[in-house]
Amino acid sequence: MKIVVIGGSGLIGTKVVARLRQEGHQVIAASPATGINTLTGEGLAEALQNTDIVIDLANSPSFEDKAVMEFFQTSGRNLLAAEINAGVKHHLALSIVGVDIMQNLGYMRAKKAQEDLIVQSGVPYTIIRSTQFFEFLAGIANQATEGNTVHLSDVSFQPIAAEDVAAFVTGFALGTPLNGRVEIAGPERFELFDVVARYLRHTNDPRKVEPNGKPEYFGGGISHTSLVPAGEASLGALNFESWWSRQAQPVA
Amino acid sequence: MKKTSDDKSNLSLQQQGEMLLALSDDITRIRDKNDLITLFKKRIKGIFYFTHTIVTLIDYKDETYTPFLLDNDGSPIRNHTRYKEMVHAHFSLNEPFIQAVLKSEGPISFFLADIMDQPLSPPFLRVNYEKGVREILMTCLMKEGRPMGFVHIYTDKPDSFTPAFRSMIKAMAPQLSSAVSNIIKNEELQNKEGEKSFLLEFSNNIAAVRTKEDLALTVRAALGKLRPRNGFVIRRINEDNATMSPYVYELTNKPDPKILRALENSAYPISDGLQDRVLNSNIPMLFNVDREISRGIRSAYLQYWKTLGFTDIVGIRLRNGETNLGILFLDIDEINIPLLQGVCSQISIAMANIMANDMVTRKQDEQAFLLDFSSDITQARTRQDLQDAIFKVLDRTIHTKLAMLRVIDDDGIHLSPYMYDSSLFANTPEHFEKMVHGEVTVHQPHTAQVLASSDGVMFNIEEELKSGSDYAKLWSSTGLKNVYGLPLRVGDKNIGTIWLLANRLSQLILKGICAQIAVAISNIQANEKLLAYKKQLEVENDYLKEQIKTIYNFSEIIGNGEEMQKVYRLMSLVADSTSTVLVLGETGTGKELIARAIHNASPRKDKLMVKVNCAAMPANLIESELFGHERGAFTGAIERRIGKFELANNSSIFLDEIGELPLEAQAKLLRVIQERELERLGGKQLIKLNVRLIAATNRNLEEEVRAGRFRADLYFRLNVFPILLPPLRDRAADIEPLTQFFVQKYSRNAGRKIKKVTPRLLQQLRSYTWPGNVRELEHLVERSILLATDGILDEVYIPPSTDASRQNAAILLNRSLDEVERDYIIETLKRCAGKISGTGSAAEVLKVPGNTLHSKMKKLGIEKRDYVV
Numbered sequence A: 001m002k003i004v005v006i007g008g009s010g011l012i013g014t015k016v017v018a019r020l021r022q023e024g025h026q027v028i029a030a031s032p033a034t035g036i037n038t039l040t041g042e043g044l045a046e047a048l049q050n051t052d053i054v055i056d057l058a059n060s061p062s063f064e065d066k067a068v069m070e071f072f073q074t075s076g077r078n079l080l081a082a083e084i085n086a087g088v089k090h091h092l093a094l095s096i097v098g099v100d101i102m103q104n105l106g107y108m109r110a111k112k113a114q115e116d117l118i119v120q121s122g123v124p125y126t127i128i129r130s131t132q133f134f135e136f137l138a139g140i141a142n143q144a145t146e147g148n149t150v151h152l153s154d155v156s157f158q159p160i161a162a163e164d165v166a167a168f169v170t171g172f173a174l175g176t177p178l179n180g181r182v183e184i185a186g187p188e189r190f191e192l193f194d195v196v197a198r199y200l201r202h203t204n205d206p207r208k209v210e211p212n213g214k215p216e217y218f219g220g221g222i223s224h225t226s227l228v229p230a231g232e233a234s235l236g237a238l239n240f241e242s243w244w245s246r247q248a249q250p251v252a
Numbered sequence B: 001m002k003k004t005s006d007d008k009s010n011l012s013l014q015q016q017g018e019m020l021l022a023l024s025d026d027i028t029r030i031r032d033k034n035d036l037i038t039l040f041k042k043r044i045k046g047i048f049y050f051t052h053t054i055v056t057l058i059d060y061k062d063e064t065y066t067p068f069l070l071d072n073d074g075s076p077i078r079n080h081t082r083y084k085e086m087v088h089a090h091f092s093l094n095e096p097f098i099q100a101v102l103k104s105e106g107p108i109s110f111f112l113a114d115i116m117d118q119p120l121s122p123p124f125l126r127v128n129y130e131k132g133v134r135e136i137l138m139t140c141l142m143k144e145g146r147p148m149g150f151v152h153i154y155t156d157k158p159d160s161f162t163p164a165f166r167s168m169i170k171a172m173a174p175q176l177s178s179a180v181s182n183i184i185k186n187e188e189l190q191n192k193e194g195e196k197s198f199l200l201e202f203s204n205n206i207a208a209v210r211t212k213e214d215l216a217l218t219v220r221a222a223l224g225k226l227r228p229r230n231g232f233v234i235r236r237i238n239e240d241n242a243t244m245s246p247y248v249y250e251l252t253n254k255p256d257p258k259i260l261r262a263l264e265n266s267a268y269p270i271s272d273g274l275q276d277r278v279l280n281s282n283i284p285m286l287f288n289v290d291r292e293i294s295r296g297i298r299s300a301y302l303q304y305w306k307t308l309g310f311t312d313i314v315g316i317r318l319r320n321g322e323t324n325l326g327i328l329f330l331d332i333d334e335i336n337i338p339l340l341q342g343v344c345s346q347i348s349i350a351m352a353n354i355m356a357n358d359m360v361t362r363k364q365d366e367q368a369f370l371l372d373f374s375s376d377i378t379q380a381r382t383r384q385d386l387q388d389a390i391f392k393v394l395d396r397t398i399h400t401k402l403a404m405l406r407v408i409d410d411d412g413i414h415l416s417p418y419m420y421d422s423s424l425f426a427n428t429p430e431h432f433e434k435m436v437h438g439e440v441t442v443h444q445p446h447t448a449q450v451l452a453s454s455d456g457v458m459f460n461i462e463e464e465l466k467s468g469s470d471y472a473k474l475w476s477s478t479g480l481k482n483v484y485g486l487p488l489r490v491g492d493k494n495i496g497t498i499w500l501l502a503n504r505l506s507q508l509i510l511k512g513i514c515a516q517i518a519v520a521i522s523n524i525q526a527n528e529k530l531l532a533y534k535k536q537l538e539v540e541n542d543y544l545k546e547q548i549k550t551i552y553n554f555s556e557i558i559g560n561g562e563e564m565q566k567v568y569r570l571m572s573l574v575a576d577s578t579s580t581v582l583v584l585g586e587t588g589t590g591k592e593l594i595a596r597a598i599h600n601a602s603p604r605k606d607k608l609m610v611k612v613n614c615a616a617m618p619a620n621l622i623e624s625e626l627f628g629h630e631r632g633a634f635t636g637a638i639e640r641r642i643g644k645f646e647l648a649n650n651s652s653i654f655l656d657e658i659g660e661l662p663l664e665a666q667a668k669l670l671r672v673i674q675e676r677e678l679e680r681l682g683g684k685q686l687i688k689l690n691v692r693l694i695a696a697t698n699r700n701l702e703e704e705v706r707a708g709r710f711r712a713d714l715y716f717r718l719n720v721f722p723i724l725l726p727p728l729r730d731r732a733a734d735i736e737p738l739t740q741f742f743v744q745k746y747s748r749n750a751g752r753k754i755k756k757v758t759p760r761l762l763q764q765l766r767s768y769t770w771p772g773n774v775r776e777l778e779h780l781v782e783r784s785i786l787l788a789t790d791g792i793l794d795e796v797y798i799p800p801s802t803d804a805s806r807q808n809a810a811i812l813l814n815r816s817l818d819e820v821e822r823d824y825i826i827e828t829l830k831r832c833a834g835k836i837s838g839t840g841s842a843a844e845v846l847k848v849p850g851n852t853l854h855s856k857m858k859k860l861g862i863e864k865r866d867y868v869v
């Protein structure tokens, strides 16, 4: 089968591309670097010719509210239009658990807009809503750091390994379109500050984590359970420790 | 499977070094693919043996490699059936053969026979083998530490890849890599340059585009360079904003002209699932015709495209600012977005300009024309002018003729034909004539619909024929499809209908034209009415003046003598009624005065009495004078004229000198009196009349009848109530008051004070026979006043020999003195109303004492009945 992975050079994208190639599919890893740009439409139509499945794992280079909305809307429109033209049979996208209850956050509004475009497009689809990736912990720590202290909320947090995400994405992509959403998450639930503290310890990071008691995420108010699956969810195989043990150990 | 050759080198190290140096120079000079091929074919082939070389490049996005540079002349596989496929194929990097190449430190060679049938091996190995190639030497090209492609060297002779060959290729590999990189970069640059100059040229050409035709030429030339397989189509969004139609196109396979016409004239709904998709997409859309059809897009053009051989098409919206103008459909499957968007934005600008231009000129033309029409129409004084203007405007704007223009009559019910172009119905003139003069009312179904509509109604002639309408039959004789009926309206008042026949009409312009026509017609109508009123007013005015004059002259009838008393009694008897009155009397006895007095004493006194002097008019005009005529009723009848009878409606008409009326007019007059209605000359309409007739004559009508000069039947009609006016000679008693009255009147006029009229003069006046009656007396007095001196009037100039006296003289000829005396006394008695003695008596006139007269009368046998009338 011919599969195009948009954002095929990203964190999840590379893993998904590798898994699919492993299974013998003809895979195009699409990104601006390979001449395929969903924002400008460049290379899109050619890449999508005779394509069966499109997996959208692209992410906006800028997280600024307006830019991120522009990215997901324009990319989504262009991509879905091209898919309709090419007769693509399955569109899979990776979204975020709790996206619809955190609409006060610009990034979540943009992801929701992406989801809505997919649902309205008429292209058979599957939307996977994932919790945050373990690989994202460092970023969360950095954005909450003041001096030597990391101020973080105690909201529930259930991170998942990128490898598990890639496995789910591959599995759902090759399955029949659900024309609906599924949720995936890691096997363990933490308080946000706690798992970040754990991560910093493992990396021998000298910063101290301070719970601030505020239910928030990236500066925006959320509920305690916004970031974790509310109902049934598929859980990844790797917990924090098994994930960590697979990471290349940083040079101390 | 691998074969690392350790053959002896045929070249010394030094030779190798020199050769490499020379090659290296050549390699650095490589700019394009040709240079590289030449290097292999000319330079390297001169040193080592091999059959051909190709270069492939890695595509990391799908982990494949694909041919980049082919040695077209040397390749033995060019006639292989799978050659084309090989040229475009992407070969996977994930198989043992190429992986071995990637892992190898330097050039690595394989016997094709060893590897070509391995399960994942690329097919080009076998294809080469089948064309006699036996061995392949693969060398990796690197870029920034990562493999970028491969140099494939093929040979049909075993052991061609000597160690020297290998080491030389290995040594060349880095330079070859950068050469290939340079070629790629160069190609990119050239492409960019090419695009830029293409866009620049296009932009220059487009800037000169003024019309749709210019645009078509420019776009055809430019898009031709993109080499669309079957052509292109530019569609434009129609004015309805709901459909699109072809604007400019070029088709390589010329379709059936019928299909082409159908395509050209079609308006495809925008929201068909494809056109709307293109319009909504901000990037060019590549779609497949078959897939769109199977997706269920029903638009007919897809089927046509399919038959024309279109498979994959790029659709790009043409938009100016935020407004979509149309779509460019281009039969290519390779999308160069910047180029296409550049082209489309230029086309869009040109299109927007042309469209704006077209609209402006169209508007201007239309306005200019309507303006012309408007001035033509306002200058139209007559129906003919109006008709010329209307025919012209219809012909020029909508290329049709005026079938009919009907105007609603004063009754608000009937519609009369006002204007039409009968040439439209040249096929069936009789039918048309019949329909034109047929009765049409506002209730006639077609008319009612049109009058009730706001902007008119279109009737399909074929549909109407089914209902069996006679009009539809007439319409269908023109061969045209539709009839457009439009209301002519001024404000919200319907004034008529206009009917046009055509296959198709622009409603918009029609509306403007109709509005103008309506105003023009209502102006002309108003004008006509105004003229008629004005005429009537003028005529009335004349009568008023005349009446004032008359009133001034005869504010009362002078004279209370017995003869007149009889007249007064008759007048008061008849005045109230509507009876026809015949006033008889000698000339100058004041018949008109009596007629006026009758009218003024009648209930019609508030209206003017209309007077016609039947003797004062040429016989040929009297009828039209009396009864009026329509325009064109006879030569010289330029305008419609209202007759005196019509003018006298609800009033009285006074026909003076009725005895002079020609026989023909008598017949008509009789009819009018009998029917109490009349028809204008040349007219078709009957006008009801309520006119009181007063006729007068100084002729003896009975004699006229006997002589055949007057119709007996008319005479009987007129002679219903005769009033005979006495001659002045029979009104001796009235001589004095009449004289006094005229003296007063004319002395005032002449500015002379006349204090006294002498009895001698009065006596003289009473003795005169007055053949000219009162009028003669009036003139006599008028003249005498000028001659009077001292304020005393005692002399008048009485003509010595009037007609009457000459007549009398003649009578005298053969008579005895007694006879003459007897007649004369009777005559005098009559004049003096039978008064024998006293003032104003016959004795006074005859200047004999009363007794003498008595005895003379006895002697001559004059009895009372002889002189009492």
Ligand SMILES: NC(=O)c1ccc[n+]([C@@H]2O[C@H](COP(=O)([O-])OP(=O)(O)OC[C@H]3O[C@@H](n4cnc5c(N)ncnc54)[C@H](OP(=O)(O)O)[C@@H]3O)[C@@H](O)[C@H]2O)c1
Pocket: A006, A007, A008, A009, A010, A011, A012, A013, A030, A031, A032, A033, A034, A036, A037, A038, A039, A040, A056, A057, A058, A059, A060, A061, A094, A095, A096, A097, A111, A130, A131, A132, A133, A136
């Ligand atoms: N981070 C999380 O915790 C989390 C949780 C749930 C869902 N997700 C979603 O998961 C998806 C993938 O995330 P990720 O962390 O794997 O992203 P990532 O590592 O940042 O990779 C983004 C990819 O998008 C490509 N890209 C950027 N702009 C593009 C364009 N204009 N056209 C085509 N490709 C473009 C990038 O290509 P280049 O490499 O050439 O720039 C790259 O391959 C995102 O949609 C994200 O919202 C993330």
